Amino acid sequence: MLKTFFSFIFIAITFSAVSQNFEQQFKEFSSKEDTTGQTTVLKQWEAARPKDPELFIAYFNYYAGKSRREIVSLDDEKKDKSFSLTDSTGKPAGYLGSTVEYDGATLQKGFDFIDRGIALYPSRLDMRFGKIYMLGEMGNFPEFTNVIVQTIEYGNSIKHAWMWEQGKPLDDAKEFFLSSVQDYVGTLYNTEDDELLPSMRRISETVLKYFPDHVESLANVALTYLVAGDFDKALPYLLKAEKVAPKDIIVLNNIAETYKRKNDKANAKVYYEKIIKYGNTEEVQEAKEKLKELR
Numbered sequence: 671m672l673k674t675f676f677s678f679i680f681i682a683i684t685f686s687a688v689s690q691n692f693e694q695q696f697k698e699f700s701s702k703e704d705t706t707g708q709t710t711v712l713k714q715w716e717a718a719r720p721k722d723p724e725l726f727i728a729y730f731n732y733y734a735g736k737s738r739r740e741i742v743s744l745d746d747e748k749k750d751k752s753f754s755l756t757d758s759t760g761k762p763a764g765y766l767g768s769t770v771e772y773d774g775a776t777l778q779k780g781f782d783f784i785d786r787g788i789a790l791y792p793s794r795l796d797m798r799f800g801k802i803y804m805l806g807e808m809g810n811f812p813e814f815t816n817v818i819v820q821t822i823e824y825g826n827s828i829k830h831a832w833m834w835e836q837g838k839p840l841d842d843a844k845e846f847f848l849s850s851v852q853d854y855v856g857t858l859y860n861t862e863d864d865e866l867l868p869s870m871r872r873i874s875e876t877v878l879k880y881f882p883d884h885v886e887s888l889a890n891v892a893l894t895y896l897v898a899g900d901f902d903k904a905l906p907y908l909l910k911a912e913k914v915a916p917k918d919i920i921v922l923n924n925i926a927e928t929y930k931r932k933n934d935k936a937n938a939k940v941y942y943e944k945i946i947k948y949g950n951t952e953e954v955q956e957a958k959e960k961l962k963e964l965r
Contacts, residue, residue, distance in 0.1 A: 692711055692714065692715035692718070692719075692722075692724075692725070692728075693715075693724050693728065695707075695711045696708060696711045696712065696715070696728050696732075699711060700731070700732075700735070705732075705736065708732055709732075712725070712728060712729060712732060715728070721790060723787055723790070723791045723794060723797070723837065724835075724836070726783045726784055726786055726787025726790075726797065727784070727787065727796070727797060727800065729779075729780065729783035729784075730780040730781070730783050730784040730787070730797075730800060730801075731780075731800075732780070733776055733777060733779045733780030733783070734772075734777060734780045734804055736773075736776050737772045737773040737774075737776035737777035737780070738770060738771075738772055739770070739771045739772065739773065740769070740770050741769050741770075741771060770807070772804075772807070772808050774808075777804065777808070780804070781801065781804075784797055784800060784801050785801075788801070791833070791837075792824060793828055793831065793832055793833045794832075794833050794834070794837070795821075795832040795833065795834060795840060795843075795847070796833075796834050796835055798817065798821045799850065801817055802814060802817050802818055802821070802854065805817060806854070806857050811858065811861075811866055811869055812869070814854070814857075814858075814869075815858075815869040815872060815873060818851060818854055818873050819872060819873060819876050822851065822873070822876045822877060822880070823876070825847055826880045830843045830844040830847055831843065832846075832847065848877065848881070848884065848886075851873065851877060852886045852887075852890075854873065855870050855873055855874060855886075855890050858870045858873075859893075864897065864898070867894040867897060867898060868894070870890055870893075870894050871890070871891050871894040873890075874886075874887040874888075874890035874891045874894075875887075875891060878891070883914045885911045885914050885915045885918060885921065888907045888908070888910055888911035888914070889907070889908070889911055889920065889921060889924065891904075891907045892904040892905075892907035892908045892911070892924060892928075893924070895907075896924065896927075896928065901928050901931055901932050902932075904924075904928055905925070905928050905929075908921060908924050908925045908928060909925065912925060917948040919945055919948065919949050919950075919953050922941050922944050922945050922948070923941075923945060923953075923957075925941045926938050926941035926942050926944075926945065926957075926960070929941065930960075930964070935964050938964060939961060939964055942957045942958075942960050942961045942964070943957075943961070945957035946958060946961075
């Protein structure tokens with residue numbers, strides 16, 4: 671029995687070493703952009719350990735990289751991260767920029783692998799976040815939103831006992847998870863596309879289903895209503911956020927602005943005065959200027 675036990679340990683250690691060896695080789699070929707080497711390692715890896723969680727991630731990264739296309743363009747107007755080109759007199763002649771696109775068919779192969787990995791290892795948060803990241807890069811925000819919501823739901827079912835690379839437990843998993851979800855909501859907001867406000871709201875309301883006092887999500891839902899001009903729906907979320915975090919300047923400022931837009935000057939004044947009480951020098955000065963405007 672003891673001999674069998676030690677044999678089992680030896681086999682487990684051997685499999686772990688084999689996986690790490692394949693993973694290291696794959697990373698080395700990736701750094702050299704050697705796709706031939708990558709595919710060779712992936713095939714050997716798959717033959718040796720077809721259900722290795724790191725294999726699914728490697729395949730996903732391989733197809734994500736392979737699908738990426740950078741398109742260079744010459745434009746008349748300056749865009750983000752574009753370079754100015756000048757003529758012989760030093761005057762601007764145009765702007766050189768680039769955009770990144772992804773080949774859908776190639777990237778789908780990567781999604782197929784990561785979906786298989788998630789199905790086998792549903793608590794591997796790095797797999798889920800990798801998929802969410804690429805959906806955001808593609809601009810596929812409906813599916814981006816769906817996967818985030820699914821991840822929030824699943825996280826609650828396992829009490830956020832998430833695993834990360836190499837199957838290691840994630841430290842401060844709940845806090846890390848909520849912070850990451852907040853970043854994803856920020857991704858939607860930064861598109862400045864009002865059609866994505868329902869997606870922001872759906873994600874934040876899903877968080878609130880399990881964390882009803884999550885200030886950021888309360889503020890997010892309120893923000894979606896504020897942008898849409900629906901102040902009466904925004905206000906209850908903001909007032910609840912204030913109860914949880916009574917000195918949060920962003921929350922106080924949003925409440926003040928909401929009352930101001932509702933033409934409720936008395937309540938707006940109350941909240942600008944709270945900002946003066948709790949804010950820093952810059953926040954206090956801004957609140958005083960807004961009080962003057964109210965008068």
